[in-house]
Amino acid sequence: MPAVIAVLGRRGADFASAEDAVQEALIRALETWEDDPPRDPKGWLVAVAWRKFLDATRSDTSRRGREVAVDAEPPPEPGAATDDTLRLYFLCAHPTLPSSAAAALTLRAVGGLTTRQIAAAYLVPEATMAQRISRAKKKITGLPLDQPGDLATVLRVLYLVFNEGYGGDSPDHTDLAAEAIRVTRQLAALTDEPEVAGLLALMLLHHARRDSRTGPHGRLIPLAEQDRSRWDTALIAEGVGILQAALARDRLGEYQAQAAIAALHADAPSAAETDWVQIVGWYDELLAITDSPVVRLNRAVAVGEADGAGAGLAALAAVGPDVPRRAAVAAHLHERAGDLAQAARLYAEAAGVAASVPERDHLTREAARVRQLL
Known part of the structure; x- marks a missing residue:
């Protein structure tokens, strides 16, 4: 609570x-x-x-x-x-705490995420994250909660809470995503910081696809196969409007760049009509801001769509083998390149380390599908 x-x-x-x-x-x-x-x-x-x-x-x-x-x-x-929720986000991001520790503590206390979920979000072992949260609690024990923390930390935590909800497969997870949007709306109403608007736009554009992401019995439906008539056009229009206003401020940040990519996906009438060249350009902007291995992974997918599977595999070579979902991306690119045996092997490998049951089942089906083509 x-x-x-x-x-x-x-x-x-x-x-x-x-x-x-x-x-x-x-x-x-x-x-x-x-x-x-x-x-x-x-x-x-x-x-x-x-x-x-x-x-x-x-x-x-x-x-x-x-x-x-x-x-x-x-x-x-x-x-x-x-409603003190937004205030509590800022207070947990205490100025005496490092950004990573403040974010972990807030996710545990305010977001309600388990230590395992937080560790997965930060790509660290669960025991490491448990120690980080414990140290953060001890550091602020006895201190009054009267010193608001860093806005960037609050935005990071809100996005992680949203992603946990968006990526989940239960009503509780959906509520978690909706709650993150609600709190971000409050924050956007209190500040004219473009990155706050960018984060809100990003959430809305992703959330607009929530009803099309899963089929019967929680079956995962990839973006390219989703029924776009089920996308929430009102949320998309709102998200695009918020994004355009933020970009007009000419202070680009990572959430605005991610929202621009999401907007290009939302704008495409079909998967085949997606403007992958523009998406690669936005990933280049995002990579210049964050230099994140996850961004490099997603950029490799976009390069593969824009310039062919060979170019995508060349871009993927810059991504370390320990990055989550790398095997799944490699499988997709190898399949597009015609190397079906390697694709089947990689799909099976990706299924073995999948982060959720729906993702594991989807990758297992992909491995079986490709094997039938051999």
């Missing part, structure tokens, strides 16, 4: 203590709500969590050197009265 943590933070609780108190309140809710559900769940959680925090603080006054009076407890706050 990020909103409840934020309320406790506004009342003076440090982050770690607020998170512990909310966890205890949630346990209490599981024990009592089934028989006696409250009329205002958020208000109930705030009240119980605040009492838990006060109890913990009173029992630890010798260490903290201060006391909090129980009779000073504020009244419960209505669940819909305020």
Whole structure:
């Protein structure tokens, strides 16, 4: 419950203590709500969590050197009265924390992602990420949540939360993507920073395709095979309008460049009519900004479409073998080049290391399809 943590933070609780108190309140809710559900769940959680925090603080006054009076407890706050989620994103991106640690902590506490999901997003072992989150918590323990953090970190976290939702295969994941969009809309309304607008446009353009991304039983449908009549044209129009206004500011950033690529995909009436030459140009812009191995991987796909499979494979040679989905891209390019045996082998290899069950099943089907062509 990020909103409840934020309320406790506004009342003076440090982050770690607020998170512990909310966890205890949630346990209490599981024990009592089934028989006696409250009329205002958020208000109930705030009240119980605040009492838990006060109890913990009173029992630890010798260490903290201060006391909090129980009779000073504020009244419960209505669940819909305020929305502190955006504020909590900034507070978790605490200026005393390195950007990577702040992002990991925010994803865990506000985004609700598991340590495993966060580790996968950052391409590090789960144990490494667990240590990073633990160190971040310890570093801000006892510090008041009154120093907003870095905007770039907040944007990075919002995008990771969105991607976890967009890439998931359950209603909860869809809600996670929608929540990231909601918070980013709030942020865009508070600032004229072009990269905030670029991120919002990028989210909207991706989210417009959500209903066409999966078939029956969660079967993954690649972009080229999606039914474009199911794309949300209102979201696409909104995203393109926001992007155009951001680009007009002439302060290009990575989210604007990614949104431009997404807009070109959305603008194509069919996969065959995609303007891959322009997409390669935008990947070049993006690579100049980020120098990311994932961008290099995606650029290799675009080069393969624009200039042929051989050129795509040459571009792929600059991507390390440990980059996720590299084997799948190599399989696609080798198939286009006519090397079906190598493509089948690589599709099977990619299936073995797929990040999700739908992706694994899709790559397994691709391997079987190509084998039938041999």
